[in-house]
Amino acid sequence: MQNNVLILDFGSQYTQLIARRVRELNIYCEIHPYNHLPEDMSVFKAVILSGSPYSVRNEDAPHPDLSQIKGEKPTLAVCYGAQYLAHFNGGEVAPSDTREYGRANLTFIEEEEDFFKGIDKGSQVWMSHSDTIKKLPENGIKLASTNDVDYAAYKIKGESTYAIQFHPEVYHTKDGKKLLENFLVKIAGVPQTWTPDNFVEMTVESLKKQVGNDKVVLGLSGGVDSTVAAVLLNKAIGKQLYCIFVNNGLLRKYEFENVLHQYEGMGLNVKGVDASARFLKALKGIEDPEEKRKTIGRVFIEVFDDEAHKIEDVTWLAQGTIYPDVIESVSVKGPSATIKSHHNVGGLPDFMKLKVVEPLNMLFKDEVRRVGASMGIDPELLGRHPFPGPGLAIRILGDITEEKVRILQEVDHIFISGLKSSGLYDKVWQAGAILLPINSVGVMGDERTYEKCVALRAVESTDGMTADWVNLPYEFLQKTSNEIINRVKGVNRVVYDISSKPPATIEWE
Incomplete structure (x- = not known):
């Protein structure tokens, strides 16, 4: 496969997100660990260096072999990558004087640069680093600043090497996708053929x-x-x-x-x-x-x-x-x-x-x-929701019996069917019911019951790595709860799980 973009991973939590943004531009890319370069570098038209939890000043900082990359191929260095290029090429990286984490705005942009075409001064970016660049590397030229970060972006004179201390891949960087497009399409000339x-x-x-x-x-x-x-x-x-x-x-x-x-x-x-x-x-x-x-x-x-x-x-x-x-x-x-x-x-x-x-x-x-x-x-x-490989076994807390499976199948069917008929199914990333290993006292008619409790779970997410509980309408939850208790023999109580991931997981087991 030709016209690839190589993303070198230094362990950043955002590396997969860089790849997703590049793919959204209809450009094919691959992620490789920084210490395992592909044998054939000729198929890559551009390289992106990811962020990292490490500091370039630490002895155990990741050291990539950039001999076939820097100055040889169009390169975009993000956060750790930007600091690495500075630190080991005549610049200076030191601990930040102020907290450089979260939203910031570009107060200066080198507007004549293709790198910032279509991006205005004041554009919001996302910072996430404890070190900062105090002095640019040899032949470094400043391209952008924020209030607290003088060298928010720079390039190397005579090379197609660009570096930024913010993260273009996260949603909080409003023009991040445009920046990646400018680098990959305008500067590196990578065709957008990945469809x-x-x-x-x-x-x-x-x-x-x-x-x-x-x-x-x-x-x-x-x-x-x-x-x-x-x-x-x-x-x-x-x-x-x-x-x-x-x-x-x-x-x-x-x-x-x-x-x-x-x-x-x-x-x-x-x-x-x-x-x-x-x-x-x-x-x-x-x-x-x-x-x-x-x-x-x-x-x-x-x-x-x-x-x-x-x-x-x-x-x-x-x-x-x-x-x-x-x-x-x-x-x-x-x-x-x-x-x-x-x-x-x-x-x-x-x-x-x-x-x-x-x-x-x-x-x-x-x-x-x-x-x-x-x-x-x-x-x-x-459009089917993700469903765990072990199936309902990990939604039945405790041991598995045929009767417990029957109960949970009935509860789950009412819940999922209700989401579909109410037009809520496609607004939820994953939903299901959990059979809890506890009985609770209830009253049905004039009789006391001692039956099972079930928890309903519905989350929104993009990839399952993080998730938030969905604020389902009270009317829907009320109707679903009544239907479960009235129709499923063995259940007399329904609860709704309002935990996010993290700290909870999507499944209970």
């Missing part, structure tokens, strides 16, 4: 070459990623693709039948396998959340392996791994400790002797949806 249609065309051709006449097996989940991966592979290799949709007994009410029906209408070669009893038997008596995840993962692989062996001469396993999974597994500090045990990235058990094909592993979630739309996948399927 969903272009991706589909390139990927289909690539899959034909990669897979050839081999057979591929793919585990469908009903979710967006595996569905888009299946349709892409189907375009490339047709009936050589064998899809398996496993019912683990922990799906939403009617989900197994509904999703199978949807897939059949898409021309996919799909086999539905109802392994509910096998999963519930394996989960009997297990209460620990991580143990539940591992058990479900193990049984899924066993069921999937059994089914895959029924297909002769399968060579490949297809997965719906997406780019954030890949980035996390090769991060600056090594694999993240937060990757859960059922995660796509991490390889296959030794007994599954299959090669892996991952057609979506360079896409962000929003790009996956756009690619799906360009291939004509039903908007209802593309």
Whole structure:
């Protein structure tokens, strides 16, 4: 793939956001750790150096090899990158005299520069650093200032090297996208050819070459990623693709039948396998959340392996791994400790002797949806909320029984159906119900009850990394609560979760 932009990651919390902003400009980019440069640098037309939690003045500060970058390719250094270029090229970086965190406004701009074309003085930017540049590097030319930061932006004379001490990738920097466009398009001359249609065309051709006449097996989940991966592979290799949709007994009410029906209408070669009893038997008596995840993962692989062996001469396993999974597994500090045990990235058990094909592993979630739309996948399927891999098992706190699954499926069905009929579903990023391991006293008619309590959860988010609870209308919550208590035998109390992430997580387990 040509005309790439390379983003060197120094461990900033915003690095993925830089990539998303670049992709929004229809420009393809890749993130690589600063200490693992790609072998072939010739395919990159421009480089962006990310921010970092480190100080350039520390002994353990990240030191990249910029010999093939600075002065060789158009380079944009952001925050840590800007300070690194100054500190190690004749400039001076020192602790900030004033707090340089949060919103600021540009009080000076070098208006003749293409870098600031279409951006006015006074434009709001976002600062996030404890060090500041006191003296520019050799051949440095000041391009912008704020009230507190004299060298908010600079360039190196005789090079296409630009540096900024603010973050153009965050929403608080009002003209950040314009700044990135000025650098990448006007200065670096990177073509804006990264579109969903272009991706589909390139990927289909690539899959034909990669897979050839081999057979591929793919585990469908009903979710967006595996569905888009299946349709892409189907375009490339047709009936050589064998899809398996496993019912683990922990799906939403009617989900197994509904999703199978949807897939059949898409021309996919799909086999539905109802392994509910096998999963519930394996989960009997297990209460620990991580143990539940591992058990479900193990049984899924066993069921999937059994089914895959029924297909002769399968060579490949297809997965719906997406780019954030890949980035996390090769991060600056090594694999993240937060990757859960059922995660796509991490390889296959030794007994599954299959090669892996991952057609979506360079896409962000929003790009996956756009690619799906360009291939004509039903908007209802593309708009589905994320659903946890272990299903309702991690929304039932404590041990799993068939009765608890029945109760939660009924509650969840009322909640999700209500969101859809009220026009609220698409305004929520993820929603679900949690069955709590407590009973509470209630009164139904003239009788005292001692039954289950359920919590409803609805959050808004862009990527699941952070999330805020949704302020659902009181009338909707009142109607939903009444319907659950009146219709679901075994539940007499409904509560609504108003916790944000952080400090809480989206799921309860």
